[in-house]
Amino acid sequence: MKAGDLAELALRNLREAVLRSSLTTLGVAVGVASLVAWLSLGVGLQTLATKRLSNSGLFDTVIVTQKRSEQSRRRPPAEASPAVGARVLDDEAKKEFEHLPNVIEVYSQVRFPTEVRYDGAPYSTIVAGIPASAKDNGSFDEMKGKFFSGPDADEAIVQIEFARDLSPQPSSLIGKDLVVRYAERETLPVVDKPASGDANSEGSGGGFSVVPKEKKLRIVGIVETEPAAGFGGFGSGRLLIPLNVANSLRAAQVNDLRDLVRANSNKNVYPSLTVRAKSPALVAGIESTIKSMGFGTFSLLDAAKSLQTFFTIFDMLLLIFGSLALAVATLGIINTLVMAILERRREIGILKALGAADRDVKQLFFVEASVMGLLGGILGTGFGWLIGRAVTFGTNVYLKRQSLPTTDVFFVPWWLILLAIVLAVVVSLIAGLYPASRAAKLNPVEALRYE
Amino acid sequence: MSDGNGFAVCAEKVTRHYEMGAAVIRAVDDITLAIRTGEFVALLGSSGSGKSTLLNLMAGLDRPNSGAILAKGRNLSEMSSVELARYRSKTVGMVFQSFNLLPRMTLEENVELPLRLAEVDRGERGKRVAEALERVKLDKRQGHKPSEMSGGEQQRAAIARALVNRPTLLFADEPTGNLDSATGETIMRLLKEIQGNLGMTIVMVTHERPLAEKFADRIVTMADGKLVSDGAAR
Numbered sequence: 001m002k003a004g005d006l007a008e009l010a011l012r013n014l015r016e017a018v019l020r021s022s023l024t025t026l027g028v029a030v031g032v033a034s035l036v037a038w039l040s041l042g043v044g045l046q047t048l049a050t051k052r053l054s055n056s057g058l059f060d061t062v063i064v065t066q067k068r069s070e071q072s073r074r075r076p077p078a079e080a081s082p083a084v085g086a087r088v089l090d091d092e093a094k095k096e097f098e099h100l101p102n103v104i105e106v107y108s109q110v111r112f113p114t115e116v117r118y119d120g121a122p123y124s125t126i127v128a129g130i131p132a133s134a135k136d137n138g139s140f141d142e143m144k145g146k147f148f149s150g151p152d153a154d155e156a157i158v159q160i161e162f163a164r165d166l167s168p169q170p171s172s173l174i175g176k177d178l179v180v181r182y183a184e185r186e187t188l189p190v191v192d193k194p195a196s197g198d199a200n201s202e203g204s205g206g207g208f209s210v211v212p213k214e215k216k217l218r219i220v221g222i223v224e225t226e227p228a229a230g231f232g233g234f235g236s237g238r239l240l241i242p243l244n245v246a247n248s249l250r251a252a253q254v255n256d257l258r259d260l261v262r263a264n265s266n267k268n269v270y271p272s273l274t275v276r277a278k279s280p281a282l283v284a285g286i287e288s289t290i291k292s293m294g295f296g297t298f299s300l301l302d303a304a305k306s307l308q309t310f311f312t313i314f315d316m317l318l319l320i321f322g323s324l325a326l327a328v329a330t331l332g333i334i335n336t337l338v339m340a341i342l343e344r345r346r347e348i349g350i351l352k353a354l355g356a357a358d359r360d361v362k363q364l365f366f367v368e369a370s371v372m373g374l375l376g377g378i379l380g381t382g383f384g385w386l387i388g389r390a391v392t393f394g395t396n397v398y399l400k401r402q403s404l405p406t407t408d409v410f411f412v413p414w415w416l417i418l419l420a421i422v423l424a425v426v427v428s429l430i431a432g433l434y435p436a437s438r439a440a441k442l443n444p445v446e447a448l449r450y451e
Numbered sequence: 452m453s454d455g456n457g458f459a460v461c462a463e464k465v466t467r468h469y470e471m472g473a474a475v476i477r478a479v480d481d482i483t484l485a486i487r488t489g490e491f492v493a494l495l496g497s498s499g500s501g502k503s504t505l506l507n508l509m510a511g512l513d514r515p516n517s518g519a520i521l522a523k524g525r526n527l528s529e530m531s532s533v534e535l536a537r538y539r540s541k542t543v544g545m546v547f548q549s550f551n552l553l554p555r556m557t558l559e560e561n562v563e564l565p566l567r568l569a570e571v572d573r574g575e576r577g578k579r580v581a582e583a584l585e586r587v588k589l590d591k592r593q594g595h596k597p598s599e600m601s602g603g604e605q606q607r608a609a610i611a612r613a614l615v616n617r618p619t620l621l622f623a624d625e626p627t628g629n630l631d632s633a634t635g636e637t638i639m640r641l642l643k644e645i646q647g648n649l650g651m652t653i654v655m656v657t658h659e660r661p662l663a664e665k666f667a668d669r670i671v672t673m674a675d676g677k678l679v680s681d682g683a684a685r
Contacts, residue, residue: 005567016555350551353512355540355568355616357533444512448551 001360010367017340024329024336025376031326032380032424036416037387038322042315044388044411049307059280059300062287064089064097064273067296087294089270097275100289102282107131108270110246111237112253117179118166125162127180128237129246133276142405145174145221151244156180156217162238163222173219180239183252184213210252217241326423329376330431333369337435340368341442348439349447358440365436366429373428377421384420385412458521459620459652460509461485465518467504478504479515480676488619491646491653493663493684496673502656503624505673509654510545510622511538522620540569544613548625550605552597552612558584559593562612569616583611587641603634610641614649621645623655627662635659639666 001009014021066089087093097106110129115122134140135147140157148155156178163170166178187208223240253271275290277283280301287297341348348361388410396406467479478501486492486509494502507513508520511527520527523542527535539545552561562583566576584590587607597605606626613621623642627635643666646653657663663670664684672680 001568002570005570009567012555346551347553350553351564351568352536353510353539353545353547353551354565354612355536357536359533360536360568445507448512448547 001356001363006360006363006367007371010364010371013340013344013364014368014371017336017343020336020339021372024332025372025379027329027332028326028373028376028424028428029379029383031323031329032377032420033383033387034325035319035322035423036381036384036412036420037391037410038318039315039416039420040384040388040410040412041391042311042318043413043416044409046311046315047411048407048409049311060277060283061299062275062277062283062290063298064093064275064290065271065296065298067294089273089295091268093293093295094270094273096293097273097290100275100286102278102286104276104278105131105133106273106275107243108247108273110243110251110253112182112251114239114251115181116166116239117181118176122181123162123165125238127182127239127241127246127251129243130157130237130240131243140221140223143221143223144171145219147221148242149220151242152248153220153242154215154217154245155220155242157221157223157240158219159238159240160222160224170222173222175219177216177218180215180217180241182213182215182249183210185209185250185252186211208252213249215245215249326427330427333372333428333431334435336372337365337369337432338438340365341435341439344439345442345447348442349444349449352442352444353448361442362436362440365439366432369428369432369436370425373425373431374421376428377424380424381412381417381420388412457488458485459488459490460654461519461521462505462509463519463521465505465508465515465520467501467508467513467515477501477676479508481518482673482676482678484671484678484681486652486654488652489646489650491643491666491668492655493667493670494654494656494673495658495660495663495670496679497658500673501676502673504676506622506624506654506656510543510620511535512545540565540616542618542620544616544618544621546606546609546613546621546623546626548628550597550602550609550629552605552608554597556596557593558589558595558597558600558608561597561608562593562615565612565616571616579615579617583615584608586614586645587611601634602630603637606630606634606638607641610638610645614645619652621651621653623653625656625658627657627659635662642666 066087094106094108097103107129112127113124114127115124117123130148132148132151140147143157145157147157158166158170158173160170163173167173185208275286277286283299283301287299287301290297351361392408392410395409399406462482462484465479465482466477468475468477470476480501482501482505484505494506496502504513508515508527509522511520511522511530514528518528522538527538530538552558553564556564559580562580563576566579571579580593581590584593587610589604589607589611592600592604592608597608600608606629610626621642626642627638630638639662642653642655645651655663655667660670667684670680670682670684671678
């Protein structure tokens with residue numbers, strides 16, 4: 001039989017038993033809805049976690065350090081010496097990284113201890129420089145006040161715990177000024193080298209002196225959570241200032257003593273640089289390029305892969321759980337079609353007497369099963385989406401009551417819609433296997449005798 | 452004894468038996484019968500004599516346990532199920548005692564059904580359905596459902612459905628069994644007319660000897676699965 005005729009006859013048969021067909025289709029729809037709801041929860045949570053983690057800079061960041069020899073790896077960092085062929089992590093290297101493809105930005109980590117004076121009282125804390133790009137990493141989404149007005153603004157964002165130290169009413173701090181007292185590193189003139197030609201003595205610096213300085217900053221925001229700009233980032237900073245401002249202060253840092261005893265102290269040498277990729281997927285390529293340039297690197301690529309594996313397993317479990325209802329719906333389809341065989345036994349006999357092959361009868365039942373599956377799949381996807389919206393709405397009402405930020409816990413991507421519909425049709429076809437083959441095998445003489 | 456020799460269908464030493472527990476029922480027992488092309492044969496016999504079983508075997512609805520059914524130069528018992536379905540679709544037309552029209556379909560749709568199964572083009576179908584309905588004088592009733600028609604009309608519709616694929620063999624299993632005598636005679640006249648006009652071979656099962664003698668060319672009588680007589684009707 002031609003496909004058009006097959007479809008027409010199948011639809012006619014379904015219309016004839018409209019109540020039973022509708023109930024079976026509804027059963028499939030409930031199964032698919034359960035599947036879509038569970039999977040969209042999994043996908044939603046994965047998207048949420050990935051977005052947060054991606055924004056946090058944990059997975060799109062490569063930390064670049066100067067390459068050290070194997071021997072020096074076992075020593076404390078202060079004693080570590082560069083590996084043979086290793087390059088110095090200076091401004092030149094920074095520029096090279098900036099020009100690498102798929103690199104968004106390159107910045108150094110600036111973090112130093114300080115004494116803050118506010119309202120006449122001293123407070124010890126750590127200052128951390130923040131790149132302008134940190135504004136969009138999600139850490140400052142729920143902050144009170146606003147982000148820095150510019151990359152060179154003399155402004156500060158205070159972490160809530162430190163803000164509570166400064167004032168019992170932290171929000172009142174916004175707009176107020178504080179003074180940061182820090183140790184500025186003042187480089188001393190370079191001492192002439194001896195003419196020994198020793199490569200290691202090239203550029204021996206004259207050291208630096210440490211001068212106490214002060215900087216007035218205006219508090220523009222208070223951040224609830226401790227922001228993280230990746231591992232080794234400004235996570236432990238309690239007073240956050242623009243990175244450019246932090247760099248301009250030339251504050252003495254913990255690495256300075258090590259740099260002093262090393263070569264090239266007349267150059268600006270970074271202990272480490274943070275290189276941000278356009279996406280976590282590009283981190284591996286950038287990391288290997290930087291390694292080949294003679295630097296040491298570190299990224300959380302493996303951790304990202306583990307996270308992906310975790311969510312894949314999580315989604316699979318949800319898929320199995322969600323499929324239980326679909327399995328029950330499958331039994332409904334089998335039942336409906338077996339009933340249809342009993343009711344249409346004589347009709348099958350007539351069709352065979354008029355020239356229908358076993359294949360035609362089988363296909364007729366398959367089309368009926370797949371139509372129920374297709375309609376159930378479409379309907380179920382819609383139901384699943386509605387369940388997702390309803391649960392998201394309920395969750396957000398609860399989160400709002402708890403003064404927590406709202407979020408989309410359900411996410412129905414296009415591939416899930418397609419998967420659900422295709423799965424519903426495939427499952428229906430599998431469910432139709434037994435009834436279809438039973439109908440096709442009916443003996444026409446016996447079927448015609450059936451009353 | 453096949454098509455090439457002027458025979459439409461032949462049964463050669465055909466046996467069909469059924470097992471009912473320990474008992475074996477020989478519905479058709481070693482029968483040899485040749486039906487000539489264009490012949491109108493009536494199969495007579497009492498209930499359970501095996502005439503319907505023989506008809507079903509010759510129509511390709513059933514397979515014999517032994518022997519051969521030859522039609523169009525081929526042995527039906529050696530055909531695959533697909534080939535047998537094609538034989539039923541293209542070569543054979545079937546008419547039943549209880550009409551066997553699909554109740555939810557209109558007359559037109561019922562008659563069109565064999566054309567759908569034979570994958571005839573949609574455009575051609577309308578023409579053939581109209582032609583078949585006109586032959587049985589039901590062309591004004593094509594939109595009606597079987598429940599809206601009398602028994603005689605339903606049997607005429609069933610004949611139209613059997614003719615629509617232009618078969619060469621028409622098998623009728625007690626076509627007048629559910630009709631009154633006047634209507635039964637009308638149906639028999641119609642079958643005779645079809646045989647004359649289209650040159651079709653008709654094999655009809657009946658237990659109404661007067662009708663068989665009046666319209667058939669040849670009467671074959673069966674009892675207990677065996678042929679007991681075979682001769683001209685008049």
